[in-house]
Amino acid sequence: MKKTLLLLFVIALIISSFGAISYKELDDKTIAIINNETINYDYFQSQAKSLEILRGINNINNVFYKILVGTNEGNNVIKKYEKYILDKFAGEILFIQFVENKGLNLNKNELLNALKEQTEQILKSTNLNDNDIMLYFISKGFENKEQYIYSLYHERLYKNAVSEIYQYLLNSVEITNEEIINEYEQNKEHYYTKQSAELKMVFFKSSDEASLTYQKIIDGYYTFDEVYDNSSEATSMTISVEDESNEFIKKVKNSVPGTVLDPIKYNENYYALIKINKKFPRKQMKLEEANNLIIENLKDEKAKLLFDKLVSSEFNEFKNNSEIIINSKYFKGDEINGN
Numbered sequence: 001m002k003k004t005l006l007l008l009f010v011i012a013l014i015i016s017s018f019g020a021i022s023y024k025e026l027d028d029k030t031i032a033i034i035n036n037e038t039i040n041y042d043y044f045q046s047q048a049k050s051l052e053i054l055r056g057i058n059n060i061n062n063v064f065y066k067i068l069v070g071t072n073e074g075n076n077v078i079k080k081y082e083k084y085i086l087d088k089f090a091g092e093i094l095f096i097q098f099v100e101n102k103g104l105n106l107n108k109n110e111l112l113n114a115l116k117e118q119t120e121q122i123l124k125s126t127n128l129n130d131n132d133i134m135l136y137f138i139s140k141g142f143e144n145k146e147q148y149i150y151s152l153y154h155e156r157l158y159k160n161a162v163s164e165i166y167q168y169l170l171n172s173v174e175i176t177n178e179e180i181i182n183e184y185e186q187n188k189e190h191y192y193t194k195q196s197a198e199l200k201m202v203f204f205k206s207s208d209e210a211s212l213t214y215q216k217i218i219d220g221y222y223t224f225d226e227v228y229d230n231s232s233e234a235t236s237m238t239i240s241v242e243d244e245s246n247e248f249i250k251k252v253k254n255s256v257p258g259t260v261l262d263p264i265k266y267n268e269n270y271y272a273l274i275k276i277n278k279k280f281p282r283k284q285m286k287l288e289e290a291n292n293l294i295i296e297n298l299k300d301e302k303a304k305l306l307f308d309k310l311v312s313s314e315f316n317e318f319k320n321n322s323e324i325i326i327n328s329k330y331f332k333g334d335e336i337n338g339n
């Protein structure tokens with residue numbers, strides 16, 4: 001799945017390759033209409049975040065900021081930037097519409113309402129007054145609460161569209177036993193169990209308690225396993241030890257089974273004592289062990305090919321048959337070339 005996701009997010013969805021594009025006077029709150037879907041000012045600005053960019057420029061170079069906001073040339077630069085964002089944004093909206101056109105339900109209304117409710121709950125819990133809330137949104141680059149919610153909404157909606165089309169393609173893929181065997185024989189080196197370690201963990205509510213217990217284990221008053229067996233705050237887990245960029249993982253990898261590590265802060269509420277119980281070396285998988293992973297990889301490759309085909313044919317056709325009306329009060333372009 002991750003390969004297809006990465007592939008999709010780097011695609012340039014620019015409206016220069018779209019079908020019918022026109023410029024008309026629309027109401028002041030509308031930026032564009034894309035296949036009868038109205039894109040209002042707040043939804044658009046949730047992506048452009050022009051306020052945030054201008055504030056940043058003003059902090060760095062006040063003279064340049066005044067040129068941008070106070071001259072025709074500067075305003076043209078801002079409009080070119082916003083038009084670029086509109087092109088990209090329209091491409092993403094069209095992709096979302098394309099996914100819905102496949103009969104896939106993205107639950108748009110439910111998502112938007114859920115984000116509105118979550119935002120209201122968070123704001124209510126802060127006990128901030130309306131003025132402080134507005135200042136918070138402005139500090140984040142939004143002119144109001146609606147733009148903030150739209151920003152969360154569009155990011156989540158687009159990712160949901162990616163996931164849904166991926167699953168749609170994945171469901172159409174079939175893998176044969178012959179393909180599984182061939183993949184295993186040709187790429188055995190890719191199918192192995194990672195180096196791992198089984199850890200026993202005991203949790204404490206304070207650093208002092210964890211340190212005192214650790215010292216008593218070291219001094220031989222009792223063993224780690226005795227503490228573990230008698231604790232109600234204990235667990236075990238197996239972790240990969242192949243990421244040597246992580247200092248904790250490196251310490252586990254370089255320690256022998258039976259080692260009790262120094263107490264560490266586990267999260268906001270707990271400290272932990274950890275014993276390395278067992279270690280497992282990297283090992284070549286048998287075909288039966290690798291079967292599910294092979295199927296996943298083969299399906300992913302096939303889904304990626306299907307996605308390429310989908311974009312180059314069906315989605316392009318959908319774009320070419322789409323209609324985009326841009327508000328000429330905000331953007332004045334060459335209707336023939338769609339700029």
